[in-house]
Amino acid sequence: MYLTRFKYIPLIGTLMNYKKEYFSKDLIAALTVAVVVIPQSMAYALIAGVNPVYGLYTAIVSTIIASAFGSSNHAIAGPTNAIALLVASSLGKYMGQENVYQMLFLMTFMVGVLQILFGVIKLGKVINFVSHSVVIGFTAGAGVLIGLGQLSTLLSISIKDSAHMSTMQKFYYVMTHLSQTNMYALGLGAMTMAIIIVCKKINKKIPGALIGIIIPIIFIVMFSLDQKGVKLTGFIPSSLPPFKMIQFDLNVMQNLFGGAVAIAIIGLVEAIAISKSIATTSRQKIDANQEFIGQGLANAGAAFFQCFAGSGSFTRSAINYQSGAVTRFAGIMSGIVVALVLLFFAPYAQYIPNPCLAGVILVIAYNMVDKKEIMHIVKAGKFKSDSIAMFTTAIATIVMPHLDVAIYTGIAISIALYLKDTNKAPLKILLPSQEKNGHVIEKEVKSLKEKVDILIIQLEGNLFFGSAEDLQTKLDDLTDKSKVFILRMKYVATIDLTALGALKVFIRTVKESGGIVIFSGVKSEFNSLLINSHVTSDIGEDNIFMSENEIFASSTNALERAKSVLGCEIIDGKDKSAACNLLESEINTNVDSGIKNRNTAAF
Structure with missing residues (x-):
């Protein structure tokens, strides 16, 4: 049984329920x-602009801590491509300085503290303000930058x-100096890419990246290609990540704060997206705030062991789950395996x-x-909010x-x-047809030209200060279109004082012109807000007329009131207006069945 008092240390709950x-x-x-993470972490370190060993350190410490404290049983944290690129961007102008690693x-520590803070004050839902389209756009732009940079x-x-050069400046330099290309290096790189692609087509479980690195090493040794201009990784110490105290400097922290916030946000977006994606299949309940804390502890703790910032990895998390991982110990053990290899x-x-x-x-990019x-996203609309946000983010990321x-x-x-999309007040206009069948026609506000006896206005959604001006404008256009207005409030989720102010102006304008407004x-x-x-x-x-449990009860009462206002009961049947015919038809239908076809007035 999972112990509630240990909810902030999920590892204890896993231990209590672990089976052989x-x-x-x-x-x-x-x-x-581990087979996948070793070449990946070294590659991501190069993207970040640091020695590959720091990628291995991050793959050890961050993975272990995040797996112990994160919400997901299957998400694998550590170095990722997007975060590595953000790290390189934030520290680019400091590269070459003696204290750049400090x-x-x-x-990394600042990123971790920010993420812990977000989790402690329960900002899990705030991450929803970073739209999926923004992440897609940033990831695509980052992929282009990473590819050009390599x-x-x-x-x-x-x-x-x-x-001290931007990625685009490096790309321009390469394009203007292609004559300096080392064909041996190009051949080895192309061999690696070909091996990865072929392995993926044969079976996605084959560690193509690892094989793509091991085979070229054979060529390096056999033909001494390192003496022909092919650069090697170089010495990597055979030791576990060493503990090193962080040197705190307020001026440096101030300079790094903007980059740290961006890394913290994108890191959390990645981690939550991965965890929720796997949870759709694993059926595990994900606590966004706990995931924030887990990622924060991973980064803050890893900072003392010479690691750069990391996050959840889409690739490694998917491999972990698809390989049959049951608990968070799979992530912890993968970090231990990498440590043993190192x-x-x-x-x-x-x-x-x-x-x-x-x-x-390049394959990853x-x-x-x-x-x-x-x-x-494009098919949903080239000029929709999602498309605009995606393309803008992608272009901004590149340039x-x-x-x-x-x-x-x-x-x-x-x-x-x-x-912009939410400042519109959802409003429907329902008009009686000229036939004596009780049908209702739905129209746009601007399309209503003639004056009618009764006008039904259905309000929907959230009526708040942001949509009050649009609501006021739409209602102003209707004040001279009828004598009796029924405002249907059944589908209004929330309403604030600003929106109520727009309704009050409408009510007074209608009354001054001799009309009447009915709320249904x-x-x-x-009720108390209206009073x-x-x-x-x-x-x-x-x-x-208040909302009642009986279907259409309040609307039937509102219709009876409208019928009385229009004086329908004293008019001979054959001379009744379309509005009176509608009212009687609707009232009788609602009373008899309480159910209305969707094509008629659904009150």
Whole structure:
């Protein structure tokens, strides 16, 4: 039984319920993940602009801590492509300084603290403001940047002072110096990419990246290609991640804060998206706030062991789940396996060719551009909010010098477009047809030209200050179109004082012109609000009909009131107006059956 008092330490709950048969499944999944994470973490370190060993350190410490404290049983954290690119962007102008690694670990700590803070104050739902389209756009743009940034390594073209150049500047330099290409390096990188692609087509479970690195090493040793200009990874220490105290500096923290916030946000978006995606199949309940805390602890703790910021990995998490992992111990054991490999096999890593790691990165970068999802968003509408947010974020990611600004731009545009879409007041106009069958015609406000005896206005959704102006405009256009107005309030979810103010103006304008407004289907929770805002006194209690359990009960009462106002009961049947015929038809139908066809007036 899971102990509630240990809800912030999920590992204890896993231990309490762990079974022997889980171990073999978790171990197999851990070994499979470790095979993938070793080449990936080294490649991501290169994207971040640091020595590959720091990628391995991150794959050990971050993975273990996040698996112990995260909400998901299957999500695998550690170095990722998008986060590595953000790290490189945030520290780009500091590269070459003596204290750049101290700044790197300090920023990792800051990212972790921010994520813990987000979790503690329960901002899990706030992550929804970062739309899916923004993430797709950023990921696609990041994929392009990563791919362009690795061309110099793939072609083995040396760029002087490259640490202070943007990706686009490096790309321009490469394109203008293609004559300096080392064909041996290009051949090895192409071999790695070909092996990965072929392995994926044969069976997705084959560790193509690892094979794509091991085979070229054979060529390096056999033909001494390192002496022909092919650059190797170099020495990697055979030791576990060493503990090192972070050097805190307020000025440095101030300079890194903007980048740390962007990394924290994108990292959490990735982690939550991965966890929820797997949970749709595993049926595990995901606590977003706990995932925030788990990711935060992973980054804050890893900062003391010379790690850069990480997040949940789509690839490794999917492999972990598909390999049969049952509990979070699979993630913990994968980190331990990587640690053992680093401890006993690190000397062999010095023969890994940099062009081969670039080949791995290029394949990853290509896969980052989610073509199916992009087409899905585009098909929904090229000029819709989602498409605009996606393309804007993607372009900003590619052309802007700082990726954190690109992310903030995408989020701001996404929120602005959302607010633009939500400042419209949902309003339907229902008119009686000229036939004596009780049918109702739905029309747009602007299309209503003639004056009618009775006008039914159905309000829907959230009526708040943002939509009050639109509501006021639409109602103003209707004030001279009828004598009797029925405002259907049944489908109004919320209403604030600003929106009520628009309704009050409408009520008074109608009364001054000799008409009447009737409220139908008013929810009980709105009653006190109507009284306190004097709407009840303005409209009159006789003209407010509360929502009732009986189907169409309040609407039937409102129709009876409208019938009385129009004087339908004193008119001979053959001379009755279309409105009176509608009222009698609707009242009789509602009383007899309580059910109405969707094509008629659904009150």
